[in-house]
Amino acid sequence: MLINCPHCGTRPVDEFTFMGDARPQRPASNDPATIEQWFDYVYLRANPKGVFDEYTHHSGGCRTWLVVSRDTLTHDVFAVVTAREYARRQQEAEA
Amino acid sequence: MSKTAPCSKRPLMLRQSDVRMRYGIFSLLKNSLSGHLNWPAAWREPEPKLSYDVIIVGGGHGLATAYYLAKEHNITNVAVLEKSWLGSGNVGRNTTIIRSNYMLPENNPFYEWSMKLWENFEQDLNFNAMVSQRGVLNLCHSDAQYDAFARRGNAMRIDGVDAMLLDAQGVRKLYPFFDFENARFPIRGGLLQPRGGTVRHDAVPWAYARAADARGVDIIQNCEVTGIKTVNGRVIGVETTRGFIGCKKLGLAAAGNSSEVAAMAGLRLPIESHVMQAFVSEGLKPLIDGVVTFGAGHFYVSQSDKGGLVFGGDIDGYNSYARRGNLAMVEHVIEAGVAMIPGLARVRVLRSWGGIVDMSMDGSPIIDKTDVEGLYLNAGWCYGGFKATPASGWCFAHTIARNEPHALNAAFRLDRFRRGYTIDEKGVGATPNLH
Numbered sequence: 001m002l003i004n005c006p007h008c009g010t011r012p013v014d015e016f017t018f019m020g021d022a023r024p025q026r027p028a029s030n031d032p033a034t035i036e037q038w039f040d041y042v043y044l045r046a047n048p049k050g051v052f053d054e055y056t057h058h059s060g061g062c063r064t065w066l067v068v069s070r071d072t073l074t075h076d077v078f079a080v081v082t083a084r085e086y087a088r089r090q091q092e093a094e095a
Numbered sequence: 096m097s098k099t100a101p102c103s104k105r106p107l108m109l110r111q112s113d114v115r116m117r118y119g120i121f122s123l124l125k126n127s128l129s130g131h132l133n134w135p136a137a138w139r140e141p142e143p144k145l146s147y148d149v150i151i152v153g154g155g156h157g158l159a160t161a162y163y164l165a166k167e168h169n170i171t172n173v174a175v176l177e178k179s180w181l182g183s184g185n186v187g188r189n190t191t192i193i194r195s196n197y198m199l200p201e202n203n204p205f206y207e208w209s210m211k212l213w214e215n216f217e218q219d220l221n222f223n224a225m226v227s228q229r230g231v232l233n234l235c236h237s238d239a240q241y242d243a244f245a246r247r248g249n250a251m252r253i254d255g256v257d258a259m260l261l262d263a264q265g266v267r268k269l270y271p272f273f274d275f276e277n278a279r280f281p282i283r284g285g286l287l288q289p290r291g292g293t294v295r296h297d298a299v300p301w302a303y304a305r306a307a308d309a310r311g312v313d314i315i316q317n318c319e320v321t322g323i324k325t326v327n328g329r330v331i332g333v334e335t336t337r338g339f340i341g342c343k344k345l346g347l348a349a350a351g352n353s354s355e356v357a358a359m360a361g362l363r364l365p366i367e368s369h370v371m372q373a374f375v376s377e378g379l380k381p382l383i384d385g386v387v388t389f390g391a392g393h394f395y396v397s398q399s400d401k402g403g404l405v406f407g408g409d410i411d412g413y414n415s416y417a418r419r420g421n422l423a424m425v426e427h428v429i430e431a432g433v434a435m436i437p438g439l440a441r442v443r444v445l446r447s448w449g450g451i452v453d454m455s456m457d458g459s460p461i462i463d464k465t466d467v468e469g470l471y472l473n474a475g476w477c478y479g480g481f482k483a484t485p486a487s488g489w490c491f492a493h494t495i496a497r498n499e500p501h502a503l504n505a506a507f508r509l510d511r512f513r514r515g516y517t518i519d520e521k522g523v524g525a526t527p528n529l530h
Binding site for chain 1: 247296344352354355363364365366367368412413414416418423426427456458512525526527528
């Protein structure tokens with residue numbers, strides 16, 4: 001699996017550390033009444049077979065946090081953006 | 096006995112008496128006289144009935160579940176649905192290790208019960224599964240790790256599990272060819288569970304299938320579940336690639352596909368699917384007579400009776416359903432192996448493969464009923480499901496039959512994450528790829 005880092009170019013998979021699903025949104029509130037939202041955010045996962053957006057740290061390179069869109073069944077990589085860019089696009093999509 | 100290896104191309108016309116033939120010295124002699132050409136099939140290949148009392152999805156833990164439903168609870172109107180052929184999933188993809196060397200009080204009694212079921216497995220199921228209690232040794236490489244092993248060994252003994260703490264000299268007696276003076280990871284000692292060992296993994300689904308079939312369970316291969324039908328919050332059956340099959344109770348034991356199958360009933364699980372690789376070397380003369388794990392990296396090895404070294408490492412680390420991993424992990428596992436046993440450097444790897452493991456959010460399994468009436472879940476086995484097969488099936492059968500968990504799986508509840516009662520052996524929190 002090769003990942004095209006926006007800063008470093010195409011690099012092998014062992015330079016990267018994976019940190020799971022990028023879709024769940026951290027709840028905005030610390031109010032105990034939002035416990036169900038927190039439970040969902042911390043523990044529950046869609047775990048799809050197919051297209052998946054995954055937090056990826058280029059720990060053996062530029063150390064940037066990225067979001068890699070990939071097919072979990074074939075390991076094909078579709079897109080790589082910085083986590084900041086991914087968050088901006090998510091906010092845009094919601095607005 | 097292994098001549099009865101099942102395949103899906105066998106003739107369909109079988110008499111029950113043939114299927115129930117007892118394996119032993121007399122049947123072996125009888126069949127050797129006819130050139131082993133007349134062994135009966137190990138189980139029937141029935142067409143699915145219109146409905147069952149219980150349907151189990153998954154031909155690994157699911158087969159064990161069906162067997163214990165029939166044997167312990169006298170529920171025999173049961174079908175096991177396997178999406179491919181029996182043994183094609185994780186039950187035939189692991190590194191065959193059995194052990195009960197956990198630390199937490201929620202885990203130890205469960206895995207120890209599994210070990211006890213393994214110890215009587217061949218007698219109970221009349222099948223040679225080559226259960227071999229050759230000892231499982233975990234190596235440690237620092238004083239801190241040695242202390243942690245002493246603590247775990249004591250926790251095991253409190254729960255009635257056998258454990259022996261070895262110093263470097265003790266390990267050297269067993270395995271003199273390890274790299275004891277490794278500059279970075281010298282071997283300080285090890286924690287040995289003498290009753291741990293290996294089981295021929297292919298024989299496990301075959302044995303359970305044969306024994307469950309003899310008690311009336313229908314084993315339906317090449318039958319993938321594509322939907323779960325519920326009415327008023329109650330399961331009434333499953334859509335499959337072989338049509339709709341009705342049921343009163345439905346048990347899911349789909350390992351790496353658990354999230355996909357549970358989603359058909361509207362459940363979101365605390366599980367991620369990851370790929371884990373395993374390896375076999377070329378055949379060698381007897382070299383390693385137990386199971387040994389490297390304590391400084393992720394590497395574990397045993398030697399099969401054919402002579403091949405069977406070994407594996409950690410999961411690749413990214414979400415995957417691909418059943419194949421990347422070369423980076425192959426390299427990493429072999430580096431760890433050579434760091435532990437320098438003599439492995441010139442051993443050639445024969446083949447490698449991947450399995451999809453259902454990594455739970457705390458590294459421990461789930462055996463429970465769900466909010467959907469009649470729907471039961473067996474999932475989250477991470478990379479440790481094989482050793483648990485007997486107890487998992489035994490407890491899941493109890494949970495399905497009685498509609499409540501047994502004391503042994505009372506902690507493996509689905510709602511433990513919400514309640515804050517996670518069972519986290521490693522203490523790394525909700526990070527499935529670190530468990």
